[in-house]
Amino acid sequence: MIGSIVSTLRDSWVTFPKTMSSRNRKLAQIRCEVVQLIFKKKTPQPIPEVDVNESEEETQCVQQLIDERVAEHFEPNATDKVVETKSETNCIPNKVNIKSESTSAAKFVETDCAVKSIQISDSLIPELIERVRVTSDLNHNMCVLTVKTVIECLSERIPEWSTHCVKIMDELSKNTDNPNALVQSSDLVNLKSVFRKLSFCKNDEQQRNNPIHRDEEVIRDYLDHLLQIISNANPALIKDEICGQNYERIDMLVAYYQMETRRSLRMKLYSIFICLISLFEDMVSDFILTSVLPSELVAEMQHYMDDTERWCSAALVFTAIFSTGHKPPINIYSHINEKFITEELDLKLP
Incomplete structure (x- = not known):
């Protein structure tokens, strides 16, 4: 039955002229009925009105679709062919893409x-x-x-x-410069650890009475680590740890300098003092000028004139302290007097 309908449809399509509008409408209805019959729709939808002035390209496209659907009906195993999908995509609006x-x-x-x-x-x-x-x-x-x-x-x-x-x-x-209590700073943790280790070494009874030279490398490593932290960390994060509690940390470093005469340790302390003064200028007027550090620097410059590097490092810290413009205490002039200034100006380094 389907074969005869399709054959009649094809013959009618070739034979009947397109100018006969009633026959074209009838032909369009027959094509829709054939498609519905092939799909075996139980409740077919109303047949839409078809434009009788359809182009030749649209007519060929519909005819191709009918042929493929008929072939699908008689070849159940060919339902997944790529050709079918391609033809549908070319002939029917792509609703899937929409x-x-x-x-x-x-x-x-x-x-x-x-x-x-x-x-x-x-x-x-x-x-x-x-x-x-x-x-x-x-x-x-x-x-x-x-x-x-x-x-x-x-x-x-x-x-x-x-x-x-x-x-x-x-x-x-x-x-960028405001510390946040919710974020733990690794620099602050390391700084506290280094100060704790230095304090242990300074307060060691044997170290105070008879310095052990084999611990020089250990202390130098601690000072290296301290210098690295204060040079690279956020100053706002470490300021309270260094300058807090009446400059307790700075006092410990000054005591270290006064106690240690070993050249390698004093050279590290010079670098640390320069870095601290450049970061926290207030520590000069608040603590350093009234400490023993200026007088110790004077003694260093007088005793080690033959060591150019050591003398220059001590002189650099001395200059940094007295270049801030703060007035020193009166008793400091017992060490820094006219005789000392004259000797230093007349000094000819090798």
Whole structure:
């Protein structure tokens, strides 16, 4: 029955002229009935009105679809052929793609809403800087520059993040020097550990009465570590640890300098004092000028004139202390007098 209908349809399509509108309408209805019969629809939908002035290309496309559906009906194993899918895609509007585009648009809106709902924690910037500091061992300023560069790149490459990146950049410019209690600083932890070890060495009874030369390398390593921390860490994070409690840490370093006469240890202490004075200028007027350090530096410069490097290091710390403009105590002039100044000016280093 289907074969005869299809044969009649083909003959009618070739024989009847297209100008006969009633026959063209009848032909279109027959084609729709054939397709419905092939699909075996239980409740066929109403047959839509067909434009009788359809183009020759559309007519060939419909005819091709009828032929393929008839072949599918008689060849059940060929239902998954690629040709069928291709012909449908070329002849019927691509509703699947429309649905896919709608889904993509919905996902974009959902993603955009998710981005807008992001909350930036106050500890984000300190944590970013701390992670870069730990993993790269860069100094604090270089860590801030690294974080800034990464955020700027993300803002440029991912426009959806630009608003949040701008906000992060604003916070970065404001809070780079402000410590955050929620983020534990590795520099602060290491600084406390080094001071604790130095304090143990200084207070050792045997060390105070009879210095043991075999511990020189150990103490020098502690001083090296201390210098590395104060040179690279955020000054705002370590200021309370170094300058707090009436400059207890600075007092310990001055006592170390007074107690230790070994050249390698004093050279390390010179570097530490210069770094501390450059970071915390107030410590000069608040503590160093009234301590024994100026007088110890005078003695060092008088006793080691033949050691150029040692004399220059002591003179550099001495100059840094008295270049701040703060008035020293009266008793300091018993060591720093006209005789001392004259000797130092007349000194000819080798």
